[in-house]
Amino acid sequence: MATIESVLHENRLFTPDDSFVNQANLLNKEEYYSLCKEAEEDYEGFWGRMAREYIQWHKPFTKVLDENNHPFFKWFEDGKLNVSYNCLDRNLDANADKIAIIFESDKGNVTNITYRDLHLQVCQFANGLRSLNIKKDDRVIIYMPMSIEAVVAMQACSRIGAIHSVVFGGFSAKSLHERIVDTAAVAVITADEQMRGGRSVSLKPVVDKALEMSKTGSVSSVVIYQRTGTDIEWHSPRDIWWHELIVDKPIYCEPEWVGAEHPLFILYTSGSTGRPKGIQHSSAGYLLGAMVSMKWIFDYKPTDIFWCTADVGWITGHSYVAYGPLAMGATQVVFEGVPTFPDAGRFWKIIQSHSVTVFYTAPTAIRSLIKLGPELPEDYDLSSLRLLGSVGEPINPEAWVWYHKVVGQSRCPIVDTWWQTETGCHMIAPVPGAIPLKPGSCTFPLPGIMAAIIDEAGHEVKNEGGGLLVIKRPFPSLARTIWGNPDRFKNTYFPNDIGGKYYLAGDSAHRDSDGYFWIMGRVDDVLNISGHRLGTMEIESALVANSLVAEAAVVGKPHEIKGEVIVAFVVLKGLCPKGDDARKIAIELRNWVSKEIGPIAKPEEIRFGDNLPKTRSGKIMRRLLRAIGRGEEITQDISTLENPAILEQLKQPAI
Numbered sequence: 266m267a268t269i270e271s272v273l274h275e276n277r278l279f280t281p282d283d284s285f286v287n288q289a290n291l292l293n294k295e296e297y298y299s300l301c302k303e304a305e306e307d308y309e310g311f312w313g314r315m316a317r318e319y320i321q322w323h324k325p326f327t328k329v330l331d332e333n334n335h336p337f338f339k340w341f342e343d344g345k346l347n348v349s350y351n352c353l354d355r356n357l358d359a360n361a362d363k364i365a366i367i368f369e370s371d372k373g374n375v376t377n378i379t380y381r382d383l384h385l386q387v388c389q390f391a392n393g394l395r396s397l398n399i400k401k402d403d404r405v406i407i408y409m410p411m412s413i414e415a416v417v418a419m420q421a422c423s424r425i426g427a428i429h430s431v432v433f434g435g436f437s438a439k440s441l442h443e444r445i446v447d448t449a450a451v452a453v454i455t456a457d458e459q460m461r462g463g464r465s466v467s468l469k470p471v472v473d474k475a476l477e478m479s480k481t482g483s484v485s486s487v488v489i490y491q492r493t494g495t496d497i498e499w500h501s502p503r504d505i506w507w508h509e510l511i512v513d514k515p516i517y518c519e520p521e522w523v524g525a526e527h528p529l530f531i532l533y534t535s536g537s538t539g540r541p542k543g544i545q546h547s548s549a550g551y552l553l554g555a556m557v558s559m560k561w562i563f564d565y566k567p568t569d570i571f572w573c574t575a576d577v578g579w580i581t582g583h584s585y586v587a588y589g590p591l592a593m594g595a596t597q598v599v600f601e602g603v604p605t606f607p608d609a610g611r612f613w614k615i616i617q618s619h620s621v622t623v624f625y626t627a628p629t630a631i632r633s634l635i636k637l638g639p640e641l642p643e644d645y646d647l648s649s650l651r652l653l654g655s656v657g658e659p660i661n662p663e664a665w666v667w668y669h670k671v672v673g674q675s676r677c678p679i680v681d682t683w684w685q686t687e688t689g690c691h692m693i694a695p696v697p698g699a700i701p702l703k704p705g706s707c708t709f710p711l712p713g714i715m716a717a718i719i720d721e722a723g724h725e726v727k728n729e730g731g732g733l734l735v736i737k738r739p740f741p742s743l744a745r746t747i748w749g750n751p752d753r754f755k756n757t758y759f760p761n762d763i764g765g766k767y768y769l770a771g772d773s774a775h776r777d778s779d780g781y782f783w784i785m786g787r788v789d790d791v792l793n794i795s796g797h798r799l800g801t802m803e804i805e806s807a808l809v810a811n812s813l814v815a816e817a818a819v820v821g822k823p824h825e826i827k828g829e830v831i832v833a834f835v836v837l838k839g840l841c842p843k844g845d846d847a848r849k850i851a852i853e854l855r856n857w858v859s860k861e862i863g864p865i866a867k868p869e870e871i872r873f874g875d876n877l878p879k880t881r882s883g884k885i886m887r888r889l890l891r892a893i894g895r896g897e898e899i900t901q902d903i904s905t906l907e908n909p910a911i912l913e914q915l916k917q918p919a920i
């Protein structure tokens with residue numbers, strides 16, 4: 266398994282500061298191990314206890330786990346609850362006047378909202394949705410900027426049992442259209458525009474365009490939150506202003522009590538083949554995962570000011586903005602803008618002005634901020650911070666050490682959290698008061714998460730070594746299926762040929778002699794661009810959909826800031842273009858991909874050739890393309906290559 270060998274030789278060990286340990290939720294290794302032991306000895310008993318402790322049930326469950334229909338597991342199935350009730354109503358007794366969200370706009374205006382007011386807004390909006398005849402099980406697309414309203418929209422759907430699917434505001438009309446069609450959504454909630462980095466970006470016109478793409482659409486309502494007040498096209502009676510919808514709506518909305526397994530949401534993520542997968546999460550199991558991880562990994566305390574910088578369009582923004590912090594009764598920051606506007610001190614300024622205590626962001630943001638201002642954090646008072654987090658991709662030790670020293674002032678542990686859209690919450694991450702840290706390692710699985718490494722034959726690698734990362738037992742927050750495609754769920758995550766009964770994460774990992782996990786990256790053709798997954802297939806299909814293109818293959822290439830960028834190898838229908846022609850077409854194709862999928866999918870480089878390197882059987886030799894893309898010597902065996910001459914051509918980028 267040459268690709269799965271560890272290349273990191275990181276020996277530094279950072280033991281948590283006494284000041285942290287003395288206040289931590291899980292004080293020490295013993296407490297952490299005793300939870301792990303409890304889970305190992307009585308798995309269902311452990312998760313049953315957690316579910317009773319953390320969740321407020323409308324009707325208690327009597328059975329913890331049903332594994333009969335593998336891998337379609339059911340947790341707490343006969344229990345009833347409402348997730349929005351668990352996030353809002355439960356906080357009204359003790360925390361009604363506590364601030365739930367500190368919202369900071371792109372420009373810097375601040376709006377605070379208490380639990381009482383958030384509850385009221387969610388209730389009114391939920392009643393508004395009900396007045397549009399949106400009911401339990403209906404799918405609702407949310408295409409919104411980072412805002413209090415985005416959280417309200419998600420919570421309101423869960424209040425009435427509607428299944429939301431948030432589409433990141435950077436996705437194109439086509440991507441939005443595909444998600445609307447796949448979910449057969451009855452409504453879209455959006456805004457006129459969003460503000461990012463001082464610029465306005467259209468949202469409603471993109472929704473209009475997406476809806477025009479379907480001839481007989483399922484969508485009967487579009488609710489628009491007025492963010493900037495710009496003129497928009499109006500389609501009556503389909504379009505409704507948010508502020509008009511809630512006028513006169515009752516300020517209490519009876520929650521829809523749903524079964525524990527009721528789908529809370531669908532969130533699309535890329536796979537290596539085919540179209541994006543609609544990852545479907547449950548209500549109770551998902552909520553439980555978001556809550557225990559808040560407690561164990563973020564060491565959540567009622568006095569915290571929590572800030573997760575992720576957009577609600579990603580799973581991180583679901584679990585650690587829209588659900589986890591609210592269910593714990595936390596005060597959190599929600600930020601509309603970007604880390605570099607008006608300058609690269611923006612994050613540090615927000616931490617200072619709101620006295621953020623727990624800060625969670627992605628390595629790509631950390632790296633870009635290091636590049637733009639390694640000393641900038643020193644200009645701000647960051648003494649409120651007590652814990653830092655990282656998510657999305659492996660964090661390189663240099664960035665880790667800077668984050669620890671300059672942002673955390675050597676006082677704050679860093680929780681490097683490995684998890685996925687499918688897992689719903691953290692899977693492997695340090696319990697910060699208990700586990701000494703190694704830069705670049707996500708350390709150990711959470712209590713009750715049976716993570717392991719297997720070799721290609723499916724045997725568990727028990728000691729030091731590398732292989733495929735699996736989770737051996739089903740866990741509450743695991744996705745339940747792929748929307749409308751259970752076979753794909755089974756074949757992707759529980760394939761018969763590898764692991765068999767285990768959840769296969771699609772990542773490779775290595776465990777060192779101390780038992781620490783190190784994530785090595787994806788094993789499939791999935792790229793990780795700025796902490797977001799993109800399937801090579803998806804980008805290739807988008808390129809081939811352009812009338813000039815005959816064939817395309819894309820690979821990832823390491824990038825200083827984004828982690829990975831896309832290099833596209835393209836064969837045109839006509840002659841292979843050269844010089845200015847090549848540059849022009851390359852720019853056109855780049856914009857095309859941006860329109861088809863979204864700006865994050867834009868290839869950084871495009872290279873043209875008369876053909877792609879293929880084996881005699883016609884298979885594209887991706888390993889070779891990867892080497893070319895990275896500018897590496899070609900050391901692979903090219904004896905099976907049908908057309909060696911094209912390698913030279915492909916070495917020249919057009920842009």
Ligand code: WT7
Binds near residue numbers: 534581656660796798
């Ligand atoms: C993939 C999941 C989970 C929220 C963000 C991304 C990579 C994620 C880490 C980490 C190393 C990581 C994996 C994983 N990944 N976190 N801490 N260390 N790799 O969610 O889009 O579902 O992507 O991101 O490759 O499989 P996602």
